[in-house]
Amino acid sequence: MRACATALAVLLAMCSWVEGEVATRRWRPLAVQGAKTLRFDLSGLGAAARVYRADLVLARSGAILGNEDDAMVKVEVVPASGAKPLPLRGPWFDRLDATEAVRAACRAPRAQTVEFIVKACPKGVQEATYLDVAFEGTAENVPPAVKGLKALHRGGLTFVTWAELDDPFGVKTPTLDELRAAVKQLDAAKQVRYRIYRHAERIDARSVAEAELLAEVAPLSGYNPRGVSTDHVIHQRQLRAIEDGLYARSIAAEPFKVAPDSPEMGALPVRRLAIEDGKPLPPGVGLYVHHPAKPGRAFYAVVACVDGVANMRHLADGAALAEPVAEEAGPGQPVLQNAEDLKVFYDYPGQRLHYVQWCAPPLANLPNQVHNWSAYVPPAAAGNDPLALGIYFHDWRGLYLRPRWPHARDQVLIATADSPWPSFGYGYHEALGTLKAFSEGVVRDYTAARIDAFVAWARKRFAIDPARISCHGLGTLGGTAALHYAFRHPDAVAWVVAGYFDASPATCPPAIKSGERELKTHLPQMEAVWGKREWDLKTAAGASIWKDRDLTAWVRAHPTAALPFLSIGAGTLSPVWSQQVPFMKALLEVRQPFIAEFDWGGSPPRYGPDYVRRDKPMPAVHPDRMEFATRNYWAEAKVLYSPGGSINTGLSWEPKSVVDTSERLEIEGRFGGAVTIRNAQRFKPKPGEKIAWTLDTGRREANRTGEAVADEHGLVTIPGLGQGKLILTRAGAPSQ
CATH class of the missing domain: 3.40.50.1820 (Alpha/Beta hydrolase fold, catalytic domain)
Structure with a gap:
């Protein structure tokens, strides 16, 4: 009886986390407390709330390259309580793991606030920094659920696709400038991201708390902006030059002068990605491609998130897989x-x-x-x-x-x-x-x-x-x-x-x-x-x-x-x-x-x-x-x-006529100097071995013969060769 009671207690403890749904919310820092202080009011989170995950996302004004001094500066942010610096969260390393700091704040008896000291963050933009928290609670104003989720695995790649909430282009093919403008406009109205989850069990409104968050994907992920090439710029120039003589003369001096940042790149069309040979994704479809680390079976879900609020509640078949995907590990195929x-x-x-x-x-x-x-x-x-x-x-x-x-x-x-x-x-x-x-x-x-x-x-x-x-x-x-x-x-x-x-x-x-x-x-x-x-x-x-x-x-x-x-x-x-x-x-x-x-x-x-x-x-x-x-x-x-x-530059030889055996090597060509035979597959003299050589010029009176000694690496060098067939033989090899 006691064993049954103990087992029941363990089971209840394991399942206690499923009592409420998983909610997410985004907090912006309060009015700046100092150039290096980030303070967030978490009073809306609720006392003693169960926190599953908290990410501190630090915005930067631009990328940092290795030729900048800032590249060596380690980002360091610590809770005001003086604990250890927040660790970076993989696999994207674009945010800090603030889970323990937020949990501690929720346990505090006083007003629920969490404060961080930014000791170092080159090019940091405090106004654009935010704190995303996933917790047990009731989500409000959740966005629509994702529909049309599919997962296809092939040769080490799992292709996850879904219908995006917004499709500004439909069947139209946007230019690169139009695509960039659309992404900017979508983010200005509301920041929509698609969170990709993976789990060994089927993902629903409760089990999503244990699922692995693989990525946050921006809108319009089904396009291939990196596929726009300067080759397309030159092609467009050439087509225009056929019709426009003045333009042709204007580019005649340097028709191929182009760079990846040329303004003309923006006017080029951006194709949708294909995940099956030659079949572009339909309009309005988002894409994420995962490389499983090991073979197995996995469930996937895609959750729409608007300004930090994710729809973790409606994870029906359209947003979460009903059946797992069989996966294998590998680099995948193009x-x-x-x-x-x-x-x-x-x-x-x-x-x-x-x-x-x-x-x-x-x-x-x-x-x-x-x-x-x-x-x-x-x-x-x-x-x-x-x-x-x-x-x-x-x-x-x-x-x-x-x-x-x-x-x-x-x-x-x-x-x-x-x-x-x-x-x-x-x-x-x-x-x-x-x-x-x-x-x-x-x-x-x-x-x-x-x-x-x-x-x-x-x-x-x-x-x-x-x-x-x-x-x-x-x-x-x-x-x-x-x-x-x-x-x-x-x-x-x-x-x-x-x-x-x-x-x-x-x-x-x-x-x-x-x-x-x-x-x-x-x-x-x-x-x-x-x-x-x-x-x-x-x-x-x-x-x-x-x-x-x-x-x-x-x-x-x-x-x-x-x-x-x-x-x-x-x-x-x-x-x-x-x-x-x-x-x-x-x-x-x-x-x-x-x-x-x-x-x-x-x-x-x-x-x-x-x-x-x-x-x-x-x-x-x-x-x-x-x-x-x-x-x-x-x-x-x-x-x-x-x-x-x-x-x-006068060197040439005839590979088809090469003879390469353990006892004999022949190679015919125009040499013009001292010749060392490289890359022989079978003719491999030992260091110090004597090698007989002949240069057959086709004229007996001009033929040359001699003896060479393989150096300490087994390489044989014959000096002063012009044109003809060079024949090397090891001692005791039959002459031909």
């Missing part, structure tokens, strides 16, 4: 949005497909992040032969839907919009877009990780030949990203085409002298995402981000690495010339395969050689002659006007 038609006069034959990749940690620092991609698919994709895969990294103009780049007939060319934080092919600090300080976290490889995920998907989707993956980019953003991403996978990427890249950000000056002009460099943009260089912030592995990105030092420290073949373009007056020269010298010193071309104004990199394969040997050539070697723009890496020069 979803086809549409085929882009950007043709004016000419475009490469094939299709330009626009995809969206939804990311969350560890592929982004926040959940529900939309990243746009393009994939150029050539007609050859309809055949049975595997295709090459090119990864293109755009420059500061943001042109990714139609890269201004050669499109090979047998290559799928993919490109992503590097936004909202341009990150040079690596990633950014986890504090960006949150209340975290840069002093509290690390720089993570979010961008590279999400590219890895997209590439893994593309390799399966388009039947890619894994030996023919390449990276391409131009400029201090795109060229740097192409090179740095390729070095992330030196054993998987076959070749790289990069121009005006920064191989050593740690040595990048804030400005350079170019003739009589002083030119600012891209250092502030790097510091914006990695923190000021003087702070020397760390990666997740604990290394300095600036030392970690030093590819020149990496090349020298890894002489045996089988790097991709590099095609480099540069200019001796460019902001990155002083970083590029040491990098090229390092490649020559350790005998890595590359070609380079440069002049004073800047030479774009040569496209290719596109026949390079990751599974075939490559010749690394140290040229016999470099006429510019003693000139100070090379010898001292001086940024100045010059006649330029080139390295190995």
Whole structure:
């Protein structure tokens, strides 16, 4: 009998919280008590109220980037009672957890007020700060319940959709300016947010108190404003130029001068997102995409919230799922949005497909992040032969839907919009877009990780030949990203085409002298995402981000690495010339395969050689002659006007005729210097081993023979080679 009574008492204690409904309310601070004091009158909450959750939402006047001193300042707010600082609440880290402080205030015998001291909050706006509380009580003036809730899971992504309370556009497609204005107008009238809940049990008016609040979603979430591209601006310009001769002449000098913040962007249409290939969401539908951390079954609910008052009372089937969703963990798969038609006069034959990749940690620092991609698919994709895969990294103009780049007939060319934080092919600090300080976290490889995920998907989707993956980019953003991403996978990427890249950000000056002009460099943009260089912030592995990105030092420290073949373009007056020269010298010193071309104004990199394969040997050539070697723009890496020069631009070889066995290697081509064989798959001499070599020129009297000794790394170098078939054999191997 006593056991039954005890069990009943435990059950009643567990269920006591369900006696009342869950209500929410928002409080604004009372009249300012001081520049650093926030005081809230909670008398309407009721004495001894059961508080489930309280969030202190601190407003800021603008985002804080890593190149600002404020980025290192930790937000610190403490209750006036002198307790510990309020912790940040994940996963968005845009608010502070004030639950215990509000509970304490409700237990106090005196007037129910709660007071906080703001010790530090850079760019804080006190007037826009508020306190949201969820408690047991009766909600008043609740907004209408959400209708039409659906949840679809596919490959690691759960797509949650619902009918929004307001739909200002209907079937009309808004422009980017119209969409932004509509969001602003909606918030000015009343702040509507949709709270997304997830729970292991069915969510109703009482169990919602135990459900996990995943996010607060703003109105018009079914649109894809990040999908609006500068490519669309150029397309509109070209169409207009056909009809308007005066306009055509006005843009003739710089038709492609555009930036993501160009005013013309605002006039472009914004498409609705598709969560099934090629099927945009219907008008008036909101969207949130969740990445489950582990497989299982989950219920979802969406609650409308207006100015802090949420409708937690009406959670019928239209606002809460009656059946759970079966979920699995994983990065998810990109979803086809549409085929882009950007043709004016000419475009490469094939299709330009626009995809969206939804990311969350560890592929982004926040959940529900939309990243746009393009994939150029050539007609050859309809055949049975595997295709090459090119990864293109755009420059500061943001042109990714139609890269201004050669499109090979047998290559799928993919490109992503590097936004909202341009990150040079690596990633950014986890504090960006949150209340975290840069002093509290690390720089993570979010961008590279999400590219890895997209590439893994593309390799399966388009039947890619894994030996023919390449990276391409131009400029201090795109060229740097192409090179740095390729070095992330030196054993998987076959070749790289990069121009005006920064191989050593740690040595990048804030400005350079170019003739009589002083030119600012891209250092502030790097510091914006990695923190000021003087702070020397760390990666997740604990290394300095600036030392970690030093590819020149990496090349020298890894002489045996089988790097991709590099095609480099540069200019001796460019902001990155002083970083590029040491990098090229390092490649020559350790005998890595590359070609380079440069002049004073800047030479774009040569496209290719596109026949390079990751599974075939490559010749690394140290040229016999470099006429510019003693000139100070090379010898001292001086940024100045010059006649330029080139390295190995005459190099070519025939991969199809390569012989690579354990005893013999043959490679035919035009070399022009000392040749070191790199990336051999089977011909691997031991250090100190003697290797017989022959250069068959096709003319017996011009043939050359000799013997070489493999160095301490097992690499074999043959000096002074011109054109012909180079044959290497190990001792005792049969001659042919």
